[in-house]
Amino acid sequence: MDDRIGGGVLGRLTRTVRTGVTNVEAESGLAWEDLVADWWSAAYLDGLPAGVPPRAYPTVNLRGFLGGSFPLLPTPVGSAGLEASGALWSSSAAYYIVNATAGVSVSLRLGGQAGGPSAAQSVLRMRIIRVS
Amino acid sequence: MRGAGRLAARVRAALLVSAVAGCTSQTTVAHIPLDLVIGSGDGQFGVVGSQLPTPLRVVAQAAASGLPREDVTVLLDVTQGGATLVGATTTVTDSTGSTEVRVRLGSSPGPVRVRARVADQPNVSTEFGLFGVLQPTVSSIAPTTTTAGATVTLTGTSFSPVPDHNVVLFSGVRGRVLAATSTSLQVVVPRCIPVRDVEVHMQLGVVASADTVGLTVTGGIVLEPMNVGDVIDVADDAGFECHALPGSSGTSYLAVVYSVSTVGAAQHPYRFTALASPGPVPSPPRAAQPAHAELQGPAPDPQAIWDQHVRDLEGALIRERATGPAGSIAPSVSGPAAVPAVGERRSFSVFNAQGTFDQVGAVAQFVGTRAAIFVDTLAPPGGFDIGELATFAARFDQVIHPQVTTTFGAASDLDANGRIVVLFTPAVNRLTPRGASGFVGGFFFGNDLLPSRTGSNGGEVFYALVPDPTGIHSSARSKALVASVVPAILAHEFQHMVHFNERVLVRGAPAQEALWLSEALAQMAEEVVARAYQWLGDSASDSIFRSGTRARSRQYLQRPDTVSVIVTTGQGSLPERGGGFLALL
Numbered sequence: 001m002d003d004r005i006g007g008g009v010l011g012r013l014t015r016t017v018r019t020g021v022t023n024v025e026a027e028s029g030l031a032w033e034d035l036v037a038d039w040w041s042a043a044y045l046d047g048l049p050a051g052v053p054p055r056a057y058p059t060v061n062l063r064g065f066l067g068g069s070f071p072l073l074p075t076p077v078g079s080a081g082l083e084a085s086g087a088l089w090s091s092s093a094a095y096y097i098v099n100a101t102a103g104v105s106v107s108l109r110l111g112g113q114a115g116g117p118s119a120a121q122s123v124l125r126m127r128i129i130r131v132s
Numbered sequence: 133m134r135g136a137g138r139l140a141a142r143v144r145a146a147l148l149v150s151a152v153a154g155c156t157s158q159t160t161v162a163h164i165p166l167d168l169v170i171g172s173g174d175g176q177f178g179v180v181g182s183q184l185p186t187p188l189r190v191v192a193q194a195a196a197s198g199l200p201r202e203d204v205t206v207l208l209d210v211t212q213g214g215a216t217l218v219g220a221t222t223t224v225t226d227s228t229g230s231t232e233v234r235v236r237l238g239s240s241p242g243p244v245r246v247r248a249r250v251a252d253q254p255n256v257s258t259e260f261g262l263f264g265v266l267q268p269t270v271s272s273i274a275p276t277t278t279t280a281g282a283t284v285t286l287t288g289t290s291f292s293p294v295p296d297h298n299v300v301l302f303s304g305v306r307g308r309v310l311a312a313t314s315t316s317l318q319v320v321v322p323r324c325i326p327v328r329d330v331e332v333h334m335q336l337g338v339v340a341s342a343d344t345v346g347l348t349v350t351g352g353i354v355l356e357p358m359n360v361g362d363v364i365d366v367a368d369d370a371g372f373e374c375h376a377l378p379g380s381s382g383t384s385y386l387a388v389v390y391s392v393s394t395v396g397a398a399q400h401p402y403r404f405t406a407l408a409s410p411g412p413v414p415s416p417p418r419a420a421q422p423a424h425a426e427l428q429g430p431a432p433d434p435q436a437i438w439d440q441h442v443r444d445l446e447g448a449l450i451r452e453r454a455t456g457p458a459g460s461i462a463p464s465v466s467g468p469a470a471v472p473a474v475g476e477r478r479s480f481s482v483f484n485a486q487g488t489f490d491q492v493g494a495v496a497q498f499v500g501t502r503a504a505i506f507v508d509t510l511a512p513p514g515g516f517d518i519g520e521l522a523t524f525a526a527r528f529d530q531v532i533h534p535q536v537t538t539t540f541g542a543a544s545d546l547d548a549n550g551r552i553v554v555l556f557t558p559a560v561n562r563l564t565p566r567g568a569s570g571f572v573g574g575f576f577f578g579n580d581l582l583p584s585r586t587g588s589n590g591g592e593v594f595y596a597l598v599p600d601p602t603g604i605h606s607s608a609r610s611k612a613l614v615a616s617v618v619p620a621i622l623a624h625e626f627q628h629m630v631h632f633n634e635r636v637l638v639r640g641a642p643a644q645e646a647l648w649l650s651e652a653l654a655q656m657a658e659e660v661v662a663r664a665y666q667w668l669g670d671s672a673s674d675s676i677f678r679s680g681t682r683a684r685s686r687q688y689l690q691r692p693d694t695v696s697v698i699v700t701t702g703q704g705s706l707p708e709r710g711g712g713f714l715a716l717l
Contacts, residue, residue: 020646089696093390100379113401121402
């Protein structure tokens with residue numbers, strides 16, 4: 001967020017009586033939902049051709065910062081497809097990567113428990129990005 | 133019990149003891165307005181007579197700050213329909229502000245409502261909507277061959293007459309029900325279904341039909357070409373949205389599935405479906421991670437646990453201060469003190485894991501323009517020499533202090549001596565149980581900036597561990613190890629000190645900052661200092677200040693699906709800290 005927002009946002013977050021997500025939204029001028037969606041995208045895309053701000057850190061070289069092999073390894077989706085069930089903590093994310101095969105389409109869908117609707121308070125979302 | 137677990141238990145006890153020991157005047161804790169929000173479990177369907185698979189979880193939060201509140205008594209009761217609550221109907225929220233109850237449905241189908249109320253604030257309540265149903269069956273589908281976008285008729289029993297209650301899945305992709313009776317559904321085959329055979333399931337919530345029927349789709353798919361970097365955002369609680377992406381050699385798509393709920397300590401079940409063409413029906417869902425009841429957070433870390441509890445205790449101090457009889461939120465000044473002189477002896481109170489204060493005698497070993505370095509007289513032999521302490525002071529004076537104050541704000545100077553005391557003491561070593569994975573490297577405690585409090589040192593102090601090569605006070609810590617972690621600790625803890633001053637002393641905040649954000653800001657101090665060294669061309673120092681944030685970030689990215697960025701689940705962990713840092717980076 002500091003790299004994206006700049007303008008002394010770290011100091012503004014400190015010099016306030018606001019708290020948590022409310023503080024972040026007020027000082028960044030962005031909704032939490034948008035902020036974290038872009039950040040989670042950047043966490044994987046930074047340094048890749050598809051990684052363009054705000055879906056990449058504007059100046060931070062994340063892969064260079066982390067060093068070594070990149071630790072974020074999305075769950076691969078094979079040519080036979082995938083159905084994966086799990087549970088996410090509030091404000092957490094799971095990553096999947098589809099390596100497409102020529103002539104084979106893939107249809108992506110997000111559901112709630114057992115594939116049904118999700119509870120509104122879960123605020124479940126999915127972002128699909130073409131990486132290459 | 134693991135070492136970290138023992139520490140957590142001790143610190144919890146410490147919190148209680150200190151809350152009593154720290155009181156210097158009789159105060160009445162104000163009635164704090166609360167909100168009660170649903171964490172998870174709402175909207176479930178279950179077979180009549182069965183226990184619902186997901187507990188109903190509510191979270192108590194302070195209305196003003198949104199921070200979770202522990203020890204709130206919550207009353208639960210069934211207000212509609214036949215159901216019973218399993219276990220206690222009066223519960224108390226835990227450290228995450230949450231509590232939960234399980235529900236067993238009655239014998240009759242129909243809606244059920246369960247209410248949760250705060251015991252001493254009866255107007256603060258929330259309600260869950262649930263459904264008891266009979267297990268549906270599916271006997272046939274017509275036609276059995278069709279195209280995507282066409283309508284098919286599903287026949288069976290125990291369907292819901294409410295179309296949207298019926299979940300019809302075509303190999304995991306939900307079709308919209310246009311019309312419904314208890315025995316027949318008119319369903320649109322989703323446009324994203326490729327040419328292939330699919331299995332059609334019908335379910336009410338998680339209550340699935342025992343049988344499935346087959347359908348052959350012969351065309352009609354609508355593909356959505358994307359260019360590299362293009363984005364599709366899916367925000368559809370009902371789960372009808374589905375996107376068919378064309379495949380070509382070298383093409384890859386990233387799908388990020390996430391919850392942006394800000395209700396702490398809640399978990400949200402999901403199912404991700406990737407349906408390929410042509411090909412076999414995907415295998416049955418596999419767990420992307422352990423099932424709900426088995427999901428474990430990352431391993432707790434002693435430093436994270438200690439940070440959490442010190443911040444919790446500061447929060448209690450702040451609330452008491454804000455609601456105290458004097459209502460005093462103005463900075464308290466302990467009176468001017470002379471600049472420490474090298475060789476000066478001084479006694480400090482150091483908060484310990486038992487919730488009391490160790491009395492530590494220390495000698496000023498080096499005094500810089502900003503930092504005054506004291507070393508405990510009982511520090512083990514083999515510790516830092518004057519030159520090494522001078523190096524720490526130089527880092528603080530020349531880089532850490534100016535960078536942190538420029539970026540975040542001002543430090544207080546209650547004792548009006550223009551110095552920040554850095555006390556190296558084995559009291560910090562003793563915070564880590566022997567054999568624990570990880571260790572407490574240092575801390576700042578806001579109590580020191582509240583001079584009237586028991587145990588306050590009445591000035592700007594933070595605490596760091598000492599080299600203990602033979603393990604007198606805890607597991608052995610070499611001088612090289614301690615020297616490698618102390619610089620970043622100085623930056624980190626100094627930010628906490630600045631934060632406490634700006635937030636509490638200057639602005640009179642009634643509540644502590646959320647832990648995740650407080651820790652993220654303190655870690656950004658490490659990064660800010662690292663950047664300064666990078667700009668100076670000092671790559672060795674740059675690396676020292678980044679090693680912690682780098683390691684924590686790597687741990688977060690290894691399993692971001694198991695870590696909430698905004699809440700500490702349980703005892704605190706390094707991946708949680710890494711997530712918060714990366715979010716602020």
